[in-house]
Amino acid sequence: MGVTTACGIDDDEEGATGVMVHSAARRRGLPHDLPAACSRLVTDLRSMKDASGLTLNELAQATAISKSSWERYLNGKQFPPRHAVQALCNAACQPEDARLTQWALADAAWSGRGQSMPADSDRPSPRTSGIDAAALDSPSASRPISRTRRTLLAVSTLIDKRPVGTAAGVFLLCAAMITAAAVIHASRPTTAQTAIRPPICQLRSCEGRNPRTTACEDPITTASHTAADGTRLEIRLSPSCQAGWIRAWPTHPGFRIEITGPDAHPESAVETAQPADNEVTTTTMIAAPLPSHLRACYYPSLGHPGRECFRSTG
Secondary structure: OOOEEOOEEOOOHHHHHHHHHHHHHHOOOOOOOOOHHHHHHHHHHHHHHHHHOOOHHHHHHHHOOOHHHHHHHHOOOOOOOHHHHHHHHHHOOOOOHHHHHHHHHHHHHHHOHHHHOOOOOOOOOHHHHOOOHHHHOOHHHHHHHHHHHHHHHHHHHHHHHOHHHHHHHHHHHHHHHHHHHHHHHHHOOOOOOOOOOOOOOOHHHHOOOOHHHOOOOOOEEEEEEEOOOOOEEEEEEEOOOOEEEEEEEOOOOOEEEEEEOOOOOOEEEEEOOOOOOOOOEEOOOEEOOOHHHOEEEEEOOOOOOOOEEEEOOO
16 A cells, blocks of 8 residues: 655555556546536546546545545536545645636536626637737837837936935825725625625425535534444534535444434435545435424444434524
């Protein structure tokens, strides 16, 4: 096995095999209906993952996100959440600012907010594309440049003759501009500053959806429980989406977790594989119009009686 470091792993036979396998997976075509911004994001994430030398198993361990989730993200079948992009940048030792900007554009396209933009918005407009070199060399095009040059020369001469007075004038002009900008900023309605992106789903429309891939980004923990075998469980709630789910840190395979609530279909998750260290298992979401009525149950062994249940206090 390769040795994990702060910025990657040592190459070995198993790691090289994993990179070859997932390089082949990278060559698979993305879904034809995937928006262009999403395709660019997924392609760049694939390249970052391959350049890091991490296999999917190692990437899952490094990011606390399951291997199956990474397979869906990197195949374009499921949109990666913001924290997954950050985790991949950290695991690959790459800066995250540019990727998060790219993620925001892809997120807008994925959720439909970017549909109002024209499909050819990146193309030059006919008015500018028709300008040729002769027009740029014409006297009418050179006049603004000449006027600007003359203005700069006049300012330079004035500074040479009267440096103190000119500096004071520039200072006063900047102070006046800053004051005007502050007044305009203060007069704007505060609603524009406090605008919050609407959730991607609410109540029943959230049922059966993965909480990690929705816009329910304001979760709170309304109840927690530690089972007799050491498994930690939490009931999570998104107030904006009005949906809840269970998050668990299992200690062994072969268990089941289930969340129920009034007037909602129960949602459950079954884990049969050996969990990795600190790997999180979640159920899909359930509608939570009454958060205090959510009930979580933990079945430590599949096919055998016995369970531990607790309720939300939110």
